[in-house]
Amino acid sequence: MHNDTIVALATPSGSGAIAVIRLSGSEAITIASKCFKSVTNKDLKEQSTHTIHLGHIMDAKKTVDEVLLSVFKNPNSYTGEDVIEISCHGSSYIQQEIIQLFLRQGCRMATAGEFTLRAFLNGKLDLSQAEAVADLISSDNEASHQIAMQQMRGGFSSEIAKLREELLNFASLIELELDFAEEDVEFADRTQFKQLIERINFVLKRLIDSFAVGNVIKNGIPVAIVGEPNVGKSTLLNALLNEDRAIVSEIAGTTRDTIEDEISIGGIGFRFIDTAGIRETKDVVESIGIKKTFEKIEQSQVTIYLFDAQKNSDNLEAVRIEVEKIRNKYPQKPLLVIANKIDALDDLQLAEINRTIADVLLLSAKTGFGVEQLTSSLLNLINTGALRNNETIVTNSRHYDALLKAFEEIQKVQHGLETGLSGDLLAIDIRQALYHFGEITGEITNDDLLGNIFANFCIGK
Amino acid sequence: MHNDTIVALATPSGSGAIAVIRLSGSEAITIASKCFKSVTNKDLKEQSTHTIHLGHIMDAKKTVDEVLLSVFKNPNSYTGEDVIEISCHGSSYIQQEIIQLFLRQGCRMATAGEFTLRAFLNGKLDLSQAEAVADLISSDNEASHQIAMQQMRGGFSSEIAKLREELLNFASLIELELDFAEEDVEFADRTQFKQLIERINFVLKRLIDSFAVGNVIKNGIPVAIVGEPNVGKSTLLNALLNEDRAIVSEIAGTTRDTIEDEISIGGIGFRFIDTAGIRETKDVVESIGIKKTFEKIEQSQVTIYLFDAQKNSDNLEAVRIEVEKIRNKYPQKPLLVIANKIDALDDLQLAEINRTIADVLLLSAKTGFGVEQLTSSLLNLINTGALRNNETIVTNSRHYDALLKAFEEIQKVQHGLETGLSGDLLAIDIRQALYHFGEITGEITNDDLLGNIFANFCIGK
Numbered sequence: 018m019h020n021d022t023i024v025a026l027a028t029p030s031g032s033g034a035i036a037v038i039r040l041s042g043s044e045a046i047t048i049a050s051k052c053f054k055s056v057t058n059k060d061l062k063e064q065s066t067h068t069i070h071l072g073h074i075m076d077a078k079k080t081v082d083e084v085l086l087s088v089f090k091n092p093n094s095y096t097g098e099d100v101i102e103i104s105c106h107g108s109s110y111i112q113q114e115i116i117q118l119f120l121r122q123g124c125r126m127a128t129a130g131e132f133t134l135r136a137f138l139n140g141k142l143d144l145s146q147a148e149a150v151a152d153l154i155s156s157d158n159e160a161s162h163q164i165a166m167q168q169m170r171g172g173f174s175s176e177i178a179k180l181r182e183e184l185l186n187f188a189s190l191i192e193l194e195l196d197f198a199e200e201d202v203e204f205a206d207r208t209q210f211k212q213l214i215e216r217i218n219f220v221l222k223r224l225i226d227s228f229a230v231g232n233v234i235k236n237g238i239p240v241a242i243v244g245e246p247n248v249g250k251s252t253l254l255n256a257l258l259n260e261d262r263a264i265v266s267e268i269a270g271t272t273r274d275t276i277e278d279e280i281s282i283g284g285i286g287f288r289f290i291d292t293a294g295i296r297e298t299k300d301v302v303e304s305i306g307i308k309k310t311f312e313k314i315e316q317s318q319v320t321i322y323l324f325d326a327q328k329n330s331d332n333l334e335a336v337r338i339e340v341e342k343i344r345n346k347y348p349q350k351p352l353l354v355i356a357n358k359i360d361a362l363d364d365l366q367l368a369e370i371n372r373t374i375a376d377v378l379l380l381s382a383k384t385g386f387g388v389e390q391l392t393s394s395l396l397n398l399i400n401t402g403a404l405r406n407n408e409t410i411v412t413n414s415r416h417y418d419a420l421l422k423a424f425e426e427i428q429k430v431q432h433g434l435e436t437g438l439s440g441d442l443l444a445i446d447i448r449q450a451l452y453h454f455g456e457i458t459g460e461i462t463n464d465d466l467l468g469n470i471f472a473n474f475c476i477g478k
Numbered sequence: 479m480h481n482d483t484i485v486a487l488a489t490p491s492g493s494g495a496i497a498v499i500r501l502s503g504s505e506a507i508t509i510a511s512k513c514f515k516s517v518t519n520k521d522l523k524e525q526s527t528h529t530i531h532l533g534h535i536m537d538a539k540k541t542v543d544e545v546l547l548s549v550f551k552n553p554n555s556y557t558g559e560d561v562i563e564i565s566c567h568g569s570s571y572i573q574q575e576i577i578q579l580f581l582r583q584g585c586r587m588a589t590a591g592e593f594t595l596r597a598f599l600n601g602k603l604d605l606s607q608a609e610a611v612a613d614l615i616s617s618d619n620e621a622s623h624q625i626a627m628q629q630m631r632g633g634f635s636s637e638i639a640k641l642r643e644e645l646l647n648f649a650s651l652i653e654l655e656l657d658f659a660e661e662d663v664e665f666a667d668r669t670q671f672k673q674l675i676e677r678i679n680f681v682l683k684r685l686i687d688s689f690a691v692g693n694v695i696k697n698g699i700p701v702a703i704v705g706e707p708n709v710g711k712s713t714l715l716n717a718l719l720n721e722d723r724a725i726v727s728e729i730a731g732t733t734r735d736t737i738e739d740e741i742s743i744g745g746i747g748f749r750f751i752d753t754a755g756i757r758e759t760k761d762v763v764e765s766i767g768i769k770k771t772f773e774k775i776e777q778s779q780v781t782i783y784l785f786d787a788q789k790n791s792d793n794l795e796a797v798r799i800e801v802e803k804i805r806n807k808y809p810q811k812p813l814l815v816i817a818n819k820i821d822a823l824d825d826l827q828l829a830e831i832n833r834t835i836a837d838v839l840l841l842s843a844k845t846g847f848g849v850e851q852l853t854s855s856l857l858n859l860i861n862t863g864a865l866r867n868n869e870t871i872v873t874n875s876r877h878y879d880a881l882l883k884a885f886e887e888i889q890k891v892q893h894g895l896e897t898g899l900s901g902d903l904l905a906i907d908i909r910q911a912l913y914h915f916g917e918i919t920g921e922i923t924n925d926d927l928l929g930n931i932f933a934n935f936c937i938g939k
Binding site for chain 1: 486487488489490491492493494495496497498500528529530531532540541542543544548550563565567568569570571572575593611614615616617618619620623624627630631936937938939
């Protein structure tokens with residue numbers, strides 16, 4: 018199945034200065050050499066790995082494009098197979114012409130993630146590293162990028178693989194004992210084995226616990242902004258955006274027409290959930306509004322209550338009551354109360370706000386006053402200790418499930434050791450734990466699982 | 479000004495499997511080596527040109543990404559300077575992190591087209607070839623791609639450059655005569671000179687005439703589709719699209735949510751202009767609709783009148799009258815009359831349509847019947863003889879202007895030669911013609927002109 022040569026566009030679709038088309042497979046170099054004419058008439062098959070060649074992609078006598086062609090020879094390539102990368106002019110038309118040409122020459126269109134799947138099947142990456150590639154590409158803030166990078170470089174799976182190996186060693190010894198059952202020998206030192214199990218327990222527990230943080234970092238922290246219409250929600254989002262991204266947006270060279278709902282603050286992604294106005298409660302339609310607001314608060318980890326300090330300067334008691342309402346309904350959920358538009362108020366009015374509403378944050382999204390305090394309040398709410406300490410963090414729910422199952426089996430093994438369970442029964446539990454470890458790194462796998470994992474990749478990766 | 483090192487994203491913005499970041503300038507390799515750690519600890523500065531190196535982009539101790547880095551040493555690079563290309567994971571976050579890192583290390587953000595501008599200034603391309611790069615990237619059909627490719631490979635400008643050189647030679651000889659004015663010598667053979675001028679005249683005339691076709695090919699042929707609402711315009715566009723692009727759309731791997739208004743048929747781009755319904759003429763608002771329809775017809779080169787054959791089977795006379803109205807108003811403009819939805823009609827009804835309406839094309843966008851005939855009718859309307867014969871075609875209005883001016887001056891020279899104009903006056907006209915030739919290839923240029931040309935490029939090219 019994996020002997021054919023695949024082709025795909027590896028760069029984002031659309032028009033740009035250049036685009037990269039990638040071929041991988043045993044025939045990659047042969048097929049490429051049929052369509053490529055080097056300016057110095059070099060024979061592609063005789064070129065060294067990791068070299069670049071200027072030439073033309075030719076469709077019979079027609080010149081399709083002037084390109085740079087890179088040669089990677091197996092096993093020194095991303096997939097571990099022969100790989101050709103063609104850097105062509107970035108028009109969609111040219112990209113399609115070149116891909117069609119290679120399809121006619123016997124390539125097959127790559128499926129989503131197939132290059133990385135081949136890298137996994139050829140032993141260039143383990144499964145959790147392969148999954149980290151997709152995470153890395155979709156990472157859009159420092160924290161999720163750092164975790165994906167760490168996972169891709171094997172930080173997480175190498176820890177698991179090492180424990181698995183030690184456990185496997187003990188499993189073999191215990192299974193060996195079974196062969197000599199009548200002689201009542203103990204090849205596996207039970208004290209050492211207990212110590213290993215304790216160590217595994219400790220690591221698994223830490224990894225399992227890290228998932229709460231990891232999940233938040235990977236998916237962004239959901240924040241509900243609650244308040245009447247026109248209290249300055251989008252100005253606030255803009256101000257937060259500018260705080261962190263002003264330079265970025267300039268560099269990207271693209272226009273930001275709409276405010277993104279996900280904003281990276283201090284390297285952590287925050288997803289801002291739009292909410293209906295909370296105050297409109299006079300008829301059925303409006304009570305749906307309130308219901309929706311509460312639903313959004315329930316979906317979020319943090320709630321921001323935003324009000325217009327200018328418009329409500331004579332109405333602070335009503336604001337206080339509403340804030341109380343939310344606090345009473347969700348006592349466990351962090352709530353940030355923000356008085357916006359304070360630039361138009363005098364000191365007396367500000368003092369009145371501080372007196373009436375507890376823990377209020379005075380802010381002017383327009384002038385930027387208070388925005389920095391808001392960002393640090395948001396960051397303080399998140400326990401990012403693990404991240405700061407550069408610890409391994411689990412972000413993938415598949416890994417989390419496998420870790421939980423492995424943990425359960427290890428508990429059984431521990432209990433078995435303590436109660437002097439017979440070797441044959443102990444061996445079954447150990448094998449189960451090993452199975453779940455193997456699921457993470459990909460020693461244990463099946464086509465369905467691989468299909469599910471790589472379907473989430475983009476084509477060309 | 480052009481001694482600094484520039485950096486930009488070279489691939490389309492957005493997320494993909496990989497992205498390419500490009501550096502160019504005297505410090506490109508030095509700067510890259512500060513941020514790159516090869517897996518085998520190679521020193522970048524000692525690597526040969528056109529080689530690829532696996533390693534990590536490091537921001538101090540932090541690993542930003544695992545990348546492939548390509549080295550191109552001057553003058554063997556796109557810009558003619560030292561060039562580094564970094565192929566990183568295609569997340570926007572990573573792209574931005576790497577670009578920001580290089581900016582901090584002393585690179586400057588490239589302006590639009592600055593890489594190609596440098597290639598021009600370093601003599602890697604002439605000006606018309608540089609302009610063809612932008613045309614190539616924006617080409618979205620076979621014809622415009624082929625012309626841009628030809629121009630980029632120098633087909634057009636090399637012809638001009640050769641004529642310019644010969645003309646320059648004669649100009650020098652004539653100017654030399656002026657130095658020996660008292661001796662009444664003729665260094666420049668007037669018969670040969672007349673032949674050259676005739677040759678130049680011939681070439682210029684051909685190039686100038688080609689602009690009409692070139693312009694149409696480059697910008698697409700505007701087609702107005704006229705008709706009542708719901709006659710099946712979008713189904714027709716879909717059918718045309720499928721005729722030519724079914725495979726393409728599958729390959730691109732992207733969803734086509736909306737029908738593009740530009741469709742490539744037989745390698746030529748057709749721009750379909752949406753028109754308001756033509757029949758609604760009862761009040762002021764509706765007569766604006768008619769006015770708009772006529773405006774659209776005026777902007778187009780071809781008009782398609784589309785009607786619902788099923789709905790109008792008892793109403794064909796009204797259709798005939800409308801078609802007459804358009805034909806009478808625009809006698810010079812090609813008009814294709816299409817009876818759509820004929821799949822629901824019987825033979826008698828079809829015969830009636832053919833009898834009532836002259837030159838009607840029977841079509842069913844739903845079943846695809848008649849679509850092929852429509853595409854060949856559209857192609858027949860366009861004079862693509864020049865294209866088929868692989869002749870040089872001028873598509874750029876700047877070149878067209880320069881050619882017209884050069885032609886004018888050459889006419890003066892020819893007239894001067896015939897009337898025995900004195901050498902000093904002849905020399906002035908020749909110099910003028912040379913000036914306009916030089917404008918095309920870029921021997922004659924100025925900052926404003928360059929600014930205008932390269933501002934149309936994308937950043938990263």
